[in-house]
Amino acid sequence: MPIFAKDHPTRGSHSSSTHPPAERPGRPSALEAAAQQAADLYPFRVPSAWAKRIDWENLQDPLGRQVIPSAEELRPVSGFSTDPLAEQGARRIPGLLQKYAGRVLLQVTGECPIHCRFCFRRHENYADLPDSPAAWLPALAAIAQDASLHEVVLSGGDPLMLPDGRLADLTQRLATIPHLRRLRIHSRMPVVTPRRINQPLLHWLTATRLTPVMVIHCNHPDELDPAVLAGLARMLEAGVLLLNQSVLLRGVNDEAGILARLCETLINHRVIPYYLHLLDPVAGAAHFQVERAEARALIRQLQARLPGYAVPKLVWEQPGQPSKMAVDLGLSGP
Numbered sequence: 492m493p494i495f496a497k498d499h500p501t502r503g504s505h506s507s508s509t510h511p512p513a514e515r516p517g518r519p520s521a522l523e524a525a526a527q528q529a530a531d532l533y534p535f536r537v538p539s540a541w542a543k544r545i546d547w548e549n550l551q552d553p554l555g556r557q558v559i560p561s562a563e564e565l566r567p568v569s570g571f572s573t574d575p576l577a578e579q580g581a582r583r584i585p586g587l588l589q590k591y592a593g594r595v596l597l598q599v600t601g602e603c604p605i606h607c608r609f610c611f612r613r614h615e616n617y618a619d620l621p622d623s624p625a626a627w628l629p630a631l632a633a634i635a636q637d638a639s640l641h642e643v644v645l646s647g648g649d650p651l652m653l654p655d656g657r658l659a660d661l662t663q664r665l666a667t668i669p670h671l672r673r674l675r676i677h678s679r680m681p682v683v684t685p686r687r688i689n690q691p692l693l694h695w696l697t698a699t700r701l702t703p704v705m706v707i708h709c710n711h712p713d714e715l716d717p718a719v720l721a722g723l724a725r726m727l728e729a730g731v732l733l734l735n736q737s738v739l740l741r742g743v744n745d746e747a748g749i750l751a752r753l754c755e756t757l758i759n760h761r762v763i764p765y766y767l768h769l770l771d772p773v774a775g776a777a778h779f780q781v782e783r784a785e786a787r788a789l790i791r792q793l794q795a796r797l798p799g800y801a802v803p804k805l806v807w808e809q810p811g812q813p814s815k816m817a818v819d820l821g822l823s824g825p
């Protein structure tokens with residue numbers, strides 16, 4: 492089984508290989524056979540900066556559980572599909588998705604530094620995704636022609652897998668489109684490979700008239716080690732607005748104490764915990780699902796412990812709706 496990707500791999504995708512191990516901690520061998528079948532369908536990929544934070548002796552380790560293939564992924568579950576958010580229907584042209592008014596999603600690469608087992612795009616075929624300046628021209632033209640757009644969201648895969656020169660070039664082109672106001676980056680890189688937050692990245696991200704917003708993806712407080720926090724501080728000092736989104740995951744962060752620690756750590760480091768997503772029903776990830784009633788109860792516990800600004804919105808996505816859907820917390824439910 493392939494084990495580790497390098498900290499900042501230059502190639503790799505949901506369908507491609509990982510690199511030879513940089514190091515190999517003692518993973519329980521009993522896990523190997525069952526996990527291999529799942530890894531054949533969706534390759535195991537984890538950078539060493541993340542692997543070092545896993546307690547490999549603990550099968551329930553919250554960071555390990557997010558990335559280690561499991562036999563549970565092979566179990567078909569009714570209601571869980573390969574395209575749970577119907578993104579194929581939201582695609583205007585290859586690489587350009589519009590789900591909501593005023594903003595578009597530009598998928599600039601299919602590559603990710605890590606393969607999260609719960610990812611709603613784990614079945615996506617990235618073969619036709621434009622990932623070069625020439626290939627982005629049709630998407631840029633479509634954005635330029637639509638004056639209702641004020642924000643471009645760079646997504647993927649993970650957009651920070653691309654070299655800084657290419658991202659700088661793309662950002663400059665976007666900044667020439669007068670109706671755009673904001674550039675949002677959705678990336679797991681600041682958390683999984685913190686040294687990616689380097690000076691060239693900070694330069695193209697802030698040397699633009701577009702307001703830079705970085706949405707990181709952190710699910711558990713143990714992900715926020717000193718190197719990650721230092722990278723976040725570099726972005727804040729450069730003037731980037733930082734938000735965090737998490738996915739509520741069974742066996743990872745489905746306890747009020749864990750979520751409270753996550754939110755407090757984020758706030759203490761000036762990152763807004765803005766969304767807690769219910770799991771998107773993607774095939775292979777049903778074992779991560781937390782029922783809605785339990786999710787509501789968790790948020791109520793957070794509300795009782797934390798200031799309002801530290802409590803994320805509990806949301807879910809329903810294809811075709813004009814925004815993310817807030818889960819009704821009610822007053823009388825369980």
Ligand code: SF4
Pocket residue numbers: 602603604605606607610611612647648649679
């Ligand atoms: S959750 Fe993000 S980083 Fe993880 S596999 Fe999906 S797109 Fe990649």
